[in-house]
Amino acid sequence: MSMNNQGRPSAIPAGSAGFDGVTGTVTGNRGLQIEEPLIFEQDSAGRTGVDLPDVPKVATRLGAVKPRAKVGLPGLAEPQVVRHYTRLSQKNYAIDSGFYPLGSCTMKHNPRLNEKMARLPGFSDVHPMQPVSTVQGALELMDQLAYWLKTLTGMAAVTLAPAAGAHGEMCGIMAIRAAHEAKGDSGRTKILVPESAHGTNPATAAACGYSVDAIPATADGRVDLEALKAKLGPDVAGLMLTNPNTCGLFERDIVAIAEAVHAAGAYFYCDGANFNAIVGRVRPADLGIDVMHINLHKTFSTPHGGGGPGSGPVVFAESLAPYIPVPYVTHGRGGFALVENAGEGPAFGRMKAFHGQMGMFVRALSYMLSHGADGLWQASGDAVLNANYVMARLEDVMTASFEGPCMHECLFDDRFLKGTGVTTLDMAKALIDEGFHPMTMYFPLVVHGALLIEPTETESKASLDQFVDALRALAERAKSGDVAYFQAAPRLTPRRRLDETAAARKPVLRWTPPVPAEALAAD
């Protein structure tokens, strides 16, 4: 077998007489699934996919820096580049192609109107440092989005600066620290975080220099109010809580939780990752929350893009409203203005360059305008109804971790697989062969072998039924003892299970040019 320079096979193990041992085809291709080499393996020196004007003949003015000899990029013509990325795209599962019930990720339909709006040259082709007189529409859009977010949450202030949800968490915890510091209260060293929290919560609190204290859950999957009260004291800066929580449940005691947190002189941070369950129906301010980030890429449908870009605006109650980062939009006499330097006001600092994820703001506002108050009411209602429907239809064959009603997602654990030899992971991989993206697995950590399903409101009943029918059949199959079937899944994907242990043990994180044969021989 030929090996590449990283010591990994560069070709597929051969079968008989030139036919590939895996696919049975000559090429290793399988109909619409076409093997695609790395872009670096398609190089021809001098070839390019752009035609540029000639460079004017002037003497370079590079000071003491020398021009570089070479970068090492491959040369391809435009049609090759188009085909490369088109083929790669076909190896991805996506919400456009199918059901994507990743719990706590809110994989809802991404409307193309939003893409069209974000590409209007008046938004996409505007430089962040243009004179404010030439960007009044951009500032007005940010102001409009801020109005919608404040209205939907009932909060007093908002910053649009953070680039993602975790970045919003950082911003919120910084605001809490700034508020305590402003009061001269330096004895608060702890942030309380429930065991069911997203990993970003403890990571954020720790990054901001706080120690993290975990709050246990009750048997019904919610924060243990008495345990929380016992941990509250003058050393606690705040509580970080996701609501609805990551078990898909609404924290029934939330008002009492907020009161207890406030009575202890601490602030109440809500992780807004699951805001889609309640948007347009419940205002977080009415629950006693002081600060919350909102993932525009979840609740407000901006595309996930294979892992970003996100956008994580943060809303603040009156108590924390003075502690926001720059920049923010103000209403001046001559129109909208921008406060963009810390030190010009009470702002605590800056989170990223320029003014936030403008491209995401346009998309989110386009989504909000499309839904309106009535559409958001219906959307959160349908999201919750869909999740409860999935839960009801699976309860008898799988093990729901907690009693319903759930909110926008439903949680199962692996008790139904006990004794079958089939794991949550195997179940997920078998679902892939059925044409579904798996649910979130092994999260939250509070139940064993978690399977967290979030259908969202943009799935039809037919789509839910198809998924449920497949999952029911797989659950039955697992119970019938057909372990081998699950352990070999997935079979029908462009790649089968990948060796993640090998990848981590000896990381190969980039392509490197092949070593010439003569150099190898000289070794």
Add this chain to the structure above:
Amino acid sequence: MRYLPLTEADRQSMLEAVRATSVEDLFRDVPKSARLAGPIGGLPNHMGELEVERLLGSLAAKNVPAGSVPSFLGAGAYRHHVPATVDHLVQRGEFLTAYTPYQPEVSQGTLQVLFEFQTQVALLTGMDVANASMYDGATSCAEAVMMANRVTRRKKAILSGGLHPHYRDVTTTDARFIGFEAVALPAAPTGGEDLLALVDDKTSCVVVQNPDVFGHVRDYTDLAAACQAKGALLIVVVTEALSLGLLTPPGDMGADIVAAEGQSFGNALNFGGPYVGLFAVKDKYVRQMPGRLCGETVDADGRRGFVLTLSTREQHIRREKATSNICTNSGLCALAFSIHVSLLGEAGITQLAQLNHAKAVQMADKLAAVPGVQVLNDGFFNEFTVKLPKPAAAVVEELARRRILGGVPVSRLYPGEMEDLLLVAVTETNTDADMDAFAAALTEVLA
């Protein structure tokens, strides 16, 4: 509502299946006092596509697109021509609407793109390895400093006065809340800093920018060696990634970490975001890196494939012990970057970088000929600083009235300081006519 597939009949039958009387009944765990009785007040009801287009179109029309006038703005965001292929490909639903590639069997597209992106970034910066991207250049810079703190187990960063003030502010904000020292030097519009003199046995890193915020290009080879001799790392920030197509890359100068903004490739100006942070390091620091990494491996049939790897550094596994709280990268912007770089290739990137530089040289000469204007830079890439006989902010406003976006006043970045300085950037999108119009208008405004 066009995005909601459930019919009223569906809802009724589903409510029966879940044994609830109404949708409101499913919200019974929410305290009654916090449940709204109906759609929230103060907001309009739903709109059709046409109405949304009209409304947002009217807001867009209140802005002056940079491409509609001669435009010379830079300062960390650059207007380059993006080939049509880029935007077509990033809008393929399989890229646009996929999540983070946590299920590698059905995410090989995104994963291979990330592996190629990491390689492109490593090649451009001259470094060993790169991650799968950060939020933007400024957050990348702050993360680089925190990584240097981890590597050296020291807690003091020295920030050059040539570092973009937004990058400086993001880093000092993190320093305040996360708990390390960031010594930011005063702005250095003509250079002349003695950074090495500030490096002591508590210094984790020195952060320089190349080209710096005033456009100066420098060779940091000696500084890199001197920092390392004192046990500190050299972090090189790059805000104009296209400069890497022409200049000796930071890796060849001996940089330990490169933190860069990648917007110049494939990404529109977008009023400042979303952009794509680049992050590249020497091999020996890989396990201290923040952010996602994609690595090569094999599947159960022995075929080459890709996975997210070394995730034991990350928050979803390590929680409060993670190297960073970062969760997302800038996936789609990284894809746009990667496609643009692939289209350019070795020949294209070299020519594009040379073109930018040559045009900037021409523009500098034209502006230097305007009475009262002085160019401050000896060496630059596609951006330089000019000294004006009048406050730059007022000049820029006056130019805007003449429908020319004539650069970024330095006082916009440093309030109350250096009011006579103007940053001017030139790219391949500026025609000879644009450059002549700018010089002529500036002559008029200064007369």
